[in-house]
Amino acid sequence: xxxxxxxxxxxxxxxxxxxxxxxxxxxxxxxxxxxxxxxxxxxxxxxxxxxxxxxxxxxxxxxxxxxxxxxxxxxxxxxxxxxxxxxxxxxxxxxxxxxxxxxxxxxxxxxxxxxxxxx
Amino acid sequence: xxxxxxxxxxxxxxxxxxxxxxxxxxxxxxxxxxxxxxxxxxxxxxxxxxxxxxxxxxxxxxxxxxxxxxxxxxxxxxxxxxxxxxxxxxxxxxxxxxxxxxxxxxxxxxxxxxxxxxx
DNA sequence: CTAGTTATTGACTGTTTAGTCAATAACTGC
DNA sequence: GCAGTTATTGACTAAACAGTCAATAACTAG
Numbered sequence: 001x002x003x004x005x006x007x008x009x010x011x012x013x014x015x016x017x018x019x020x021x022x023x024x025x026x027x028x029x030x031x032x033x034x035x036x037x038x039x040x041x042x043x044x045x046x047x048x049x050x051x052x053x054x055x056x057x058x059x060x061x062x063x064x065x066x067x068x069x070x071x072x073x074x075x076x077x078x079x080x081x082x083x084x085x086x087x088x089x090x091x092x093x094x095x096x097x098x099x100x101x102x103x104x105x106x107x108x109x110x111x112x113x114x115x116x117x118x119x
Numbered sequence: 120x121x122x123x124x125x126x127x128x129x130x131x132x133x134x135x136x137x138x139x140x141x142x143x144x145x146x147x148x149x150x151x152x153x154x155x156x157x158x159x160x161x162x163x164x165x166x167x168x169x170x171x172x173x174x175x176x177x178x179x180x181x182x183x184x185x186x187x188x189x190x191x192x193x194x195x196x197x198x199x200x201x202x203x204x205x206x207x208x209x210x211x212x213x214x215x216x217x218x219x220x221x222x223x224x225x226x227x228x229x230x231x232x233x234x235x236x237x238x
Numbered sequence: 239c240t241a242g243t244t245a246t247t248g249a250c251t252g253t254t255t256a257g258t259c260a261a262t263a264a265c266t267g268c
Numbered sequence: 269g270c271a272g273t274t275a276t277t278g279a280c281t282a283a284a285c286a287g288t289c290a291a292t293a294a295c296t297a298g
Contacts, residue, residue: 002264042276111227121295122244161248
C-alpha cells in the first residue's frame, strides 16, 4: 500500500523487553531503547506512541499467552508492579493475569527473583 | 561552634524515607525530597552530598537496628534491590543484612509486599 | 564587639529527558 | 510514469534533572 516498515515489530518489542528488564522502567531512557532496537526516534514514536505504550506492549508480550516465569519476564513483572501498577490500571490488569498464572507460589517466585539482584 | 542546623537530621531522613518508599529511587526527584523535607536545595546537598547518599542513609536507618518489616521499610528494601543493589555494593551490603534478619521467609515476605501494589 | 566557623538560600549550570515535526524516501495501484 | 499513502530521519523543543556556588545569616569563643 505504501512504504513498508523496515523493522519487525515483534523483534523490536523483544529488544525493548531486554532493555526494560535490565534497567527498569524509569531508568530505561528512550535513548536506551533506540540503542537496543536500532530504530530512530521518529520511527519508534510513530510505531508505538510513547514510552509507556512500548512498555505495555513489552509486558503484554512477556506475560500473555505462553508466560512461563523466565527470569527476564519476572523482572518485567516486578518492574511493572513496583513502578507502574499502582497508578496504571491497564498495566495492573496484565500483572494480575500473570500472577493468577503463578498461583499461590506467586509471592515466593517474585521474591526469589528480587533476591537474585544481590548476586 | 558556629551557626546551628535549622533541622533535625533524623527527622529529615524519616521524611525522605517516606518519599523514597512511595515513589521509588529513580522516580523520586530532588525536588520531591525538598518538598518532603521542607529543606532548600543547598542545605540538603550540604548535609548529605548526593541523592544516592541520602538514599543510603534512609536505607541504613530503615533496615539497621530495629528492622521489623514494616510496609514502608519493605518498600525501601525492594526499591534498593531492584534499582540499586546490582551496581552499588554498599547498598547491597545493607540489603543483605536485612534479608538475613528476615530469614528463610525473606522471599515470600518481599513478594507479598510487591503484590500489595495491585490493591 | 570582633573574628572565625558553619548553615542557609536560591539563582544558576549543563545535561538529559520524553516527545514533535517538516522534509524526504519508499512503496502500491493505476 | 504519476498520484496517493505510509515510513524514516534527525534536528528541534520545552521541561525536568542532579548538582554547584557566591552571598549572606547565625552562631561561638575570646
